[in-house]
Amino acid sequence: MRFLVRVVINAFAIWVVTLLAGLRVTVIPFAPGETLQLVLTLLAVAAVFAIVNTVIGTVIKIVAFPLYILTLGLISLLINGLLLWITAWATHWWNWGLRVEDFWLGVVAALVISVINWIFGIILRPQLKRR
DSSP: OHHHHHHHHHHHHHHHHHHOGGGOEEEEOSTTOOHHHHHHHHHHHHHHHHHHHHHHHHHHHHHTHHHHHHTTTTHHHHHHHHHHHHHHHHHTTSSSEEEESOHHHHHHHHHHHHHHHHHHHHHHSOOOOOO
């Protein structure tokens, strides 16, 4: 259930990023390209992004641990941009998916996605009951 919630939140965040024209991040929907196909494409891209982030992201973060310490965590911006770039690469083989035109704009897009995920994480986090 938690994975599905994360996929929906990621899909919303990716949709918001595609609305920001300056970032040049687009989603090419399934044919024929109606609203339902766009939503399904966003969910599919978000699922691929979650899997890439879980599998490849974990390995990269473990290997880059010294860089995290050296840069005080700022390397995470580049790593998140790289993971978004890998997601775009993984979905470009089909006639649908995520398109990121520039790596550095992809880093900014990944930052926006991270902020949206952080905000929804705060809102949806279960509150501890105090006695």
